[in-house]
Amino acid sequence: MFxxxxxxxxxxxxxxxxxxxxxxxxxxxxxxxxxxxxVGVPINLYFLFLGQVARIFELPLILMFHLARVVGxxxxxxxxxRLFKTIFDQHWRLPFVLALFxxxxxxxxxxxxxxxxxxxxxxxxxxxxxxxNAHFPIGLALQVWLLTPLxxxxxxxxxxxxxxxxxxxxxxxxYGFGWVIxxxxxxxxxxxxxxxxxxxxxxxxxxxxMALGGGPIALYQFWTIQNHPAxxxxxxxxxxxxxxxxxxxxxxxxxxxxxxLGVVFAWRSKDQxxxxxxxxLIVGIVVLYLPFNLQRRLISGLFxxxxxxxxxxxxxxxxxxxxxxxxxxxxLLWLGAPTILLILAGGLQAATVQPPSxxxxxxxxxxxxxxxxxxxxxxxxxxxxxGLLIPAYSSARVIYGHPFETVGAxxxxxxxxxxxxxxxxxxxxGEILNSxxxxxxxxxxxxxxxxxLPELPDWEVVFESRDSQIWAPVR
Numbered sequence: 001m002f003x004x005x006x007x008x009x010x011x012x013x014x015x016x017x018x019x020x021x022x023x024x025x026x027x028x029x030x031x032x033x034x035x036x037x038x039v040g041v042p043i044n045l046y047f048l049f050l051g052q053v054a055r056i057f058e059l060p061l062i063l064m065f066h067l068a069r070v071v072g073x074x075x076x077x078x079x080x081x082r083l084f085k086t087i088f089d090q091h092w093r094l095p096f097v098l099a100l101f102x103x104x105x106x107x108x109x110x111x112x113x114x115x116x117x118x119x120x121x122x123x124x125x126x127x128x129x130x131x132x133n134a135h136f137p138i139g140l141a142l143q144v145w146l147l148t149p150l151x152x153x154x155x156x157x158x159x160x161x162x163x164x165x166x167x168x169x170x171x172x173x174x175y176g177f178g179w180v181i182x183x184x185x186x187x188x189x190x191x192x193x194x195x196x197x198x199x200x201x202x203x204x205x206x207x208x209x210m211a212l213g214g215g216p217i218a219l220y221q222f223w224t225i226q227n228h229p230a231x232x233x234x235x236x237x238x239x240x241x242x243x244x245x246x247x248x249x250x251x252x253x254x255x256x257x258x259x260x261l262g263v264v265f266a267w268r269s270k271d272q273x274x275x276x277x278x279x280x281l282i283v284g285i286v287v288l289y290l291p292f293n294l295q296r297r298l299i300s301g302l303f304x305x306x307x308x309x310x311x312x313x314x315x316x317x318x319x320x321x322x323x324x325x326x327x328x329x330x331x332l333l334w335l336g337a338p339t340i341l342l343i344l345a346g347g348l349q350a351a352t353v354q355p356p357s358x359x360x361x362x363x364x365x366x367x368x369x370x371x372x373x374x375x376x377x378x379x380x381x382x383x384x385x386x387g388l389l390i391p392a393y394s395s396a397r398v399i400y401g402h403p404f405e406t407v408g409a410x411x412x413x414x415x416x417x418x419x420x421x422x423x424x425x426x427x428x429x430g431e432i433l434n435s436x437x438x439x440x441x442x443x444x445x446x447x448x449x450x451x452x453l454p455e456l457p458d459w460e461v462v463f464e465s466r467d468s469q470i471w472a473p474v475r
Contacts, residue, residue, distance in 0.1 A: 001365060003358050004062035006347030007132045008120065010388060012065075014402055015133060017391035018044050019061045022051025024376075024395050031230050032391035033401035035379055035412075035436060038230040043221050046135055046174040061392075065134050072137030073130035079144040080126065080304070086148050087273045087308060091315065098333060099307035100126050104251040107338035117243040117299075118251040118339050123177070124299045127340060139175025140301050142167055143182045146210060147280065149273040156202035161209045168213025176221055177297040179214040181284060186210055188283045189276055198272075233407045235293075242288050242295035252303065255310050255332050262309030265316045274312050280305040356446065360389060364444050366465035368393035371440065375470075378439035383420055384413055385446040399436060420450035429454040444468035 005012035017032040027048055028040025054064035080099050084092035103125060104118035118125065122132035129136035146167055150156060172179040190207050193199040225231045242248075249256060259281060266278035284302045288295060310332060350358055364386070371380065372394035380387075380396050387401030400412040415432070418424050424432065433441075433456075443453050445467055456471065463470040 001360050001362060002351065002354075003360055004066065005358050006350055007128075007343070008122070009358050010402065012133065013388050013392040014405055015047055015065060015135075016061050016393075018047035019051035019054065019065065020392065020395060022048035023055045023061060024051075025055070027052075031234060031405050031407065033387065033398060033405040034230055034234070034407045035397060035399055036230065036407075037397070038228060041224050041228060041231070043224060050134065068134040069130065069137060072134060072139075072141060075141035076126055076130060076137045076144070079141040079148075083144050083148045083304075084308065084311075086151070087277065088311060088315075091311070094314065095308045095311035098255065098310060099304050101337070101340065102255055102303060102307055102333065103127070103336035103339040104255070105253050105335065105339070106251060107342055109250050110342070114247075114250070116247050116251045118336075119343060121243065121251070121296060121299060123297070124251075124301070125303045126301075128343070131343070135175050139171060139178040140304075142171040142174070143178040143301055144304060146171065146182050147185060149276050150202050150206060152200065152202065156205045161205050164206055164209030165213035168210045168215075169217055172214030172217040172221075175300070176214075176218055177294070178300045179210075179218055181287065181298060181300045183210055183214065184287055185280045185283045189279050192275075192279060230407055234405060237407075237409055238294065238404045240294050240296040242299070248285075248288075252306055254335055255303070255306050258313045258332065259306040259309035262311075262313035262316075265313055266309065269312075274309075277305045277308045277312070281309060356385065360393075361445055361468070363466040363468040364389070364446075365393065367442060367444060367463060367468040367470055370463045370465075370470060371396045371442075375440055379437055380440045380442055381416065381419060381433065381436075381438045382442040383446040383450055384416055386442055386444060387416065390442070396440070399438070417450055419454070420447050420452070422451050422454070424454060426455045429456065430458065433459075439472065441471040442468070443471065 003009060003013070014033070018029065021029060021032065026040060027045070028042055029044040029048060030037035030040045050064050050068055051061065053059075054061050059067075077100065081092065081096055084095045084099070088095060104116065106116040106118040109116045110119070118128075122128040123136050123140070126137070126140060129140055146164065168179065168182075171182065186207050190199065190203060193203060225235050243251065263278045263281065266274040269275065281302070284299070284305065287298050288302070290298070292298070368390060371378070371390065376395045378396050380390055380398050382390055382398055382401075384400055387398035387406075390396050390398050391401060398406075400406045400409065400416045403409050406412055419429060419432065440462075441453070441456075441459065447453075448467070453471070458474050459471045460474050461469050462472045
């Protein structure tokens with residue numbers, strides 16, 4: 001059975017596991033891939049909300065996930081059109097199309113054995129974000145909406161402040177890293193305007209709305225993760241370094257080269273909206289390489305100011321040498337298009353080959369359904385690949401299932417693999433099951449790849465469906 005994911009299934013199943021907690025009625029999140037997750041806390045509320053909605057309307061979680069993804073993509077398109085209409089007026093289509101469908105030269109790098117960020121760092125590119133998951137597109141839509149330059153002729157009144165507070169709060173709840181980028185850009189922009197003695201009440205009110213709406217939520221989430229026993233350990237191993245400089249250049253070129261030319265033109269220009277785009281790009285790159293264990297998460301929407309500055313550079317170039325801008329724009333789009341085509345082709349190929357990373361056996365689904373019905377909140381010993389799936393299809397927990405969301409991931413993965421591969425004696429196996437508090441053992445196709453079950457005289461089969469078994473202690 002097709003799981004519903006073509007891009008990044010490891011994180012995809014983790015999103016379903018979060019949604020399942022909401023589907024079960026919870027508004028408090030616990031790490032689904034950790035044996036002892038501790039008390040629940042109100043974070044990851046967007047996925048809990050999607051699960052709640054799926055329960056109310058009796059929708060499969062995967063359908064709810066993709067409905068949210070498509071809605072987010074549509075909102076992102078609307079936000080991008082609003083952004084570029086505000087900046088470029090009637091010339092908004094070029095940056096809009098480039099932002100939506102632009103990519104980098106990863107297709108060229110892959111022929112030399114390099115797998116660059118434009119294939120998989122989804123949050124940087126609107127198309128890839130919309131193709132990959134449910135929270136990136138709506139998060140980027142809110143980020144772009146909050147960063148759209150203000151019209152100096154229109155007063156930023158109390159209604160606008162209230163909308164900014166609400167939008168900022170939503171962004172912080174749904175996609176906190178997007179809020180960090182938006183707030184960093186606006187703060188830098190505010191400081192720049194103050195240094196130029198051009199700061200307006202409108203800009204100050206918008207900044208205050210951003211701070212009041214998303215700031216407390218971001219601080220609460222940071223404090224909670226740092227002080228929660230399980231989440232703090234998860235955070236230590238949740239390392240997402242920024243791409244290497246060469247990788248960044250390849251993944252954003254050739255658009256990035258024209259964007260840098262656009263930064264030069266922007267500094268010569270007196271157009272504040274274009275200068276704002278330049279600051280957005282510069283701040284985005286600087287923040288990306290701050291010493292922080294989640295650097296890559298701060299690449300959020302970086303291709304968007306690139307697209308805008310490319311358009312500005314093209315317009316400036318055209319005005320000086322009287323060339324058709326369509327040629328330059330076409331080259332930029334076509335040079336990035338092969339990367340997107342390879343991503344889509346890879347998904348279609350995966351759907352045809354049916355690898356176990358995105359396909360689940362019917363007997364496995366039967367076992368997961370049984371766990372959901374009779375083993376709620378129980379702890380299951382399963383192979384690493386099965387451990388990824390179980391919390392997505394049931395409310396059971398696992399010893400290991402995710403490289404980040406399992407506390408002590410490396411040690412627990414080794415423990416699970418040793419259990420099934422015969423590296424542990426019968427006596428040690430029984431002791432491990434008791435010490436870990438395991439309630440059930442899964443033995444299916446993914447476990448068979450590792451080896452066989454050790455002899456467990458005190459355990460018996462309580463469920464069987466073709467090549468999948470579930471074992472429990474003899475009662």
